[in-house]
Amino acid sequence: MAEIVIKNLRKDFGDFTAVKESSFTIADGEFFMLLGPSGCGKTTTLRMIAGLELPTSGEIYLDGEEISQRPPSKRDIAFVFQMFALYPHMNVRRNISYPLVSQGMKRRDVRTKVAEVAKILGIEDMLDKPVGGLSGGDRQRVALGRAIVRDPKAFMMDEPLGALDAEFREHMSEELRALHDRMNATTVYVTHDQLEAMQMGDKIVVMNNAVVEQFGTPQDIYDKPASRFVADFIGSPSMNFLEFEGAIVNGQSQVELGHHQVQVPTQLEQASGAMTLGVRPEHIRLSDQGDFRAQVLAVEYLGTTQIVLLQSNFGELKARVDAAMPVSVGSSVALEFDGSTITLFDDSGRSLRSTLNEGVIAHG
Amino acid sequence: MSYSITEPSNGQKWIAGTLVILYAVITMIPLLWIMMTSFKTPPDSISYPPKVFYEPSLEGYVNLFTTRTRVSPEKLASLPPPANFAEEIVRNRDMVIAGPSKFGGRFLNSVIIGFGSTFLSIFLGTLAAYAFSRFKIPLADDLLFFILSTRMMPPIAVAIPIFLMYRKLGLSDTHLGMILLYTAVNISLAVWLLKGFIDEIPREYEEAALIDGYTRFQAFYKVVLPQAATGIASTAIFCLIFAWNEYAFAVLLTSGTAQTAPPFIPTIIGVGGLDWPAIAAGATLFLLPVMIFTVMLRKHLLRGITFGAVRK
Numbered sequence: 279m280a281e282i283v284i285k286n287l288r289k290d291f292g293d294f295t296a297v298k299e300s301s302f303t304i305a306d307g308e309f310f311m312l313l314g315p316s317g318c319g320k321t322t323t324l325r326m327i328a329g330l331e332l333p334t335s336g337e338i339y340l341d342g343e344e345i346s347q348r349p350p351s352k353r354d355i356a357f358v359f360q361m362f363a364l365y366p367h368m369n370v371r372r373n374i375s376y377p378l379v380s381q382g383m384k385r386r387d388v389r390t391k392v393a394e395v396a397k398i399l400g401i402e403d404m405l406d407k408p409v410g411g412l413s414g415g416d417r418q419r420v421a422l423g424r425a426i427v428r429d430p431k432a433f434m435m436d437e438p439l440g441a442l443d444a445e446f447r448e449h450m451s452e453e454l455r456a457l458h459d460r461m462n463a464t465t466v467y468v469t470h471d472q473l474e475a476m477q478m479g480d481k482i483v484v485m486n487n488a489v490v491e492q493f494g495t496p497q498d499i500y501d502k503p504a505s506r507f508v509a510d511f512i513g514s515p516s517m518n519f520l521e522f523e524g525a526i527v528n529g530q531s532q533v534e535l536g537h538h539q540v541q542v543p544t545q546l547e548q549a550s551g552a553m554t555l556g557v558r559p560e561h562i563r564l565s566d567q568g569d570f571r572a573q574v575l576a577v578e579y580l581g582t583t584q585i586v587l588l589q590s591n592f593g594e595l596k597a598r599v600d601a602a603m604p605v606s607v608g609s610s611v612a613l614e615f616d617g618s619t620i621t622l623f624d625d626s627g628r629s630l631r632s633t634l635n636e637g638v639i640a641h642g
Numbered sequence: 643m644s645y646s647i648t649e650p651s652n653g654q655k656w657i658a659g660t661l662v663i664l665y666a667v668i669t670m671i672p673l674l675w676i677m678m679t680s681f682k683t684p685p686d687s688i689s690y691p692p693k694v695f696y697e698p699s700l701e702g703y704v705n706l707f708t709t710r711t712r713v714s715p716e717k718l719a720s721l722p723p724p725a726n727f728a729e730e731i732v733r734n735r736d737m738v739i740a741g742p743s744k745f746g747g748r749f750l751n752s753v754i755i756g757f758g759s760t761f762l763s764i765f766l767g768t769l770a771a772y773a774f775s776r777f778k779i780p781l782a783d784d785l786l787f788f789i790l791s792t793r794m795m796p797p798i799a800v801a802i803p804i805f806l807m808y809r810k811l812g813l814s815d816t817h818l819g820m821i822l823l824y825t826a827v828n829i830s831l832a833v834w835l836l837k838g839f840i841d842e843i844p845r846e847y848e849e850a851a852l853i854d855g856y857t858r859f860q861a862f863y864k865v866v867l868p869q870a871a872t873g874i875a876s877t878a879i880f881c882l883i884f885a886w887n888e889y890a891f892a893v894l895l896t897s898g899t900a901q902t903a904p905p906f907i908p909t910i911i912g913v914g915g916l917d918w919p920a921i922a923a924g925a926t927l928f929l930l931p932v933m934i935f936t937v938m939l940r941k942h943l944l945r946g947i948t949f950g951a952v953r954k
Contacts, residue, residue: 328853330849349852349857350849350852351853351854351855351857355853356853357849357850359846359849359850361844361846363844363846363847363849363850365847365865366847366869367868367869376851377853380854380855380856380860381855424850428855
């Protein structure tokens with residue numbers, strides 16, 4: 279098992295830059311998520327770690343060894359493909375044993391090892407079946423089997439649940455996480471699904487437009503977003519953004535939003551001009567009295583909570599409130615924000631340092 | 643008038659079936675006639691009206707494989723009884739077997755040149771197609787066009803330069819020369835067909851093999867080749883059919899050692915008239931290898947033709 283360190287990694291395809299000077303560290307045994315919208319460079323980063331693409335510049339260290347220019351067979355990293363990529367002309371057993379055969383392992387040992395892995399994954403009864411007739415979930419298990427059978431230093435997974443239907447995905451993600459906890463193997467997992475990333479990951483890297491936007495634990499990324507992009511991408515419904523003009527000075531703990539004073543965490547840097555105030559839907563409270571008012575446009579009932587769509591002077595907002603609270607469409611309500619959770623963003627979308635996110639966000 | 647994509651009615655099936663069978667019978671008649679002729683005696687083969695029912699004879703096949711000399715009735719009577727059926731057939735015509743004919747050798751030449759050039763076309767074609775499909779090659783499109791352009795004229799159009807070139811290089815009337823020539827003609831077809839098949843194979847299979855600890859070349863022959871088997875089989879059939887049936891270059895460039903069966907068969911002329919049963923026997927035997935090869939690979943061929951048309 280291994281620690282992976284990525285330093286200033288960059289990949290150009292002709293004029294197009296897929297990954298721009300990315301750096302992060304994946305600790306030994308971590309379940310690490312590469313999250314971002316499609317085309318953000320997350321899969322390219324994963325393929326560079328595995329050796330399926332060679333970086334244009336930068337370094338990749340696996341257990342302290344620089345491996346960025348080595349062929350994949352010399353890296354001891356397993357890869358689970360989105361479309362599984364099981365060898366169609368072989369049965370399940372041969373698929374799983376294929377990596378062992380390449381190492382020249384004795385046939386008896388291969389059999390034992392394959393049986394062991396099949397038991398872990400619960401696919402013992404299908405070892406002699408062709409892979410063609412298997413269901414999506416079983417194919418995924420075989421693909422996992424092929425990856426874990428040789429005890430690699432690390433696992434790369436490229437949206438392994440993307441090809442499964444929604445119902446089964448939930449189940450498989452639990453299974454994956456359980457498998458990881460059992461083996462404690464360093465795992466790098468690519469996904470565009472923020473829920474999946476939050477649910478399964480120990481740490482998350484959020485990428486956008488070839489750049490690493492933020493790197494941290496799911497809690498930090500959710501509560502203390504480093505940029506407006508991250509705040510918007512994570513969470514459903516996503517964070518509310520209220521735009522205003524103003525100036526922030528060091529130590530300030532209130533901002534003027536129109537004619538209203540809003541409590542914010544104590545700010546630790548200066549900024550001025552066009553700004554954005556970000557507040558999560560669950561941090562908006564509705565009440566009867568107050569001067570920051572909004573109109574209720576629609577209500578979405580979700581069982582334990584409800585999402586209230588509001589029209590304010592700062593555009594549409596969404597609030598998540600208790601399902602028991604009576605809210606009628608068309609009525610006017612007052613809004614209160616939970617001041618300790620608010621993040622301010624400057625003109626470029628970067629979040630301002632405050633007592634909330636101090637220590638989490640390190641801007642260049 | 644209504645259109646539907648439902649199951650055709652029994653009437654429609656019946657009409658379609660009849661049409662297909664009718665077409666098959668029409669295309670089969672010449673072949674059937676050749677096969678029938680090969681089992682006739684020479685008088686039966688030229689009788690008028692043509693005989694559909696007759697007593698089968700192996701005379702055509704005997705004549706195909708032997709050379710014979712006419713002998714006097716006295717001499718014939720003095721010979722020991724015929725040792726086998728072939729001698730018996732020949733003696734009924736007042737002749738004795740003088741020796742084997744050249745047909746066996748010519749047939750063997752066809753086999754060597756036909757299968758040799760097919761193997762070489764497929765071997766080179768697969769490697770080239772894989773490279774075109776997987777690697778970034780500068781000017782790949784232009785190169786592919788250039789490869790195809792060799793088929794934009796009938797190959798025989800360059801017969802004279804090739805004839806002169808082969809004479810200079812000492813390739814005239816050699817097996818190697820004919821194999822190279824047929825390979826050159828077939829390779830463009832092979833590269834284009836196989837590139838299509840290999841393009842259809844997802845790269846992930848090779849990437850999985852690379853990850854599993856194999857080299858690029860191992861990934862190619864352990865993972866890509868089995869996947870491309872269908873395409874390789876159908877391409878091989880096309881290549882073999884061309885090389886096997888080629889007549890014009892064979893007439894022009896071969897006369898002795900490397901002469902193939904197609905230019906040889908028409909030269910089988912009997913004593914006192916064309917020996918139609920022998921010619922028909924030669925044609926029948928000549929059909930067999932391609933037929934067997936095609937039937938053996940038939941499953942692949944059918945899948946191959948529709949490959950890529952439907953997503954599996």
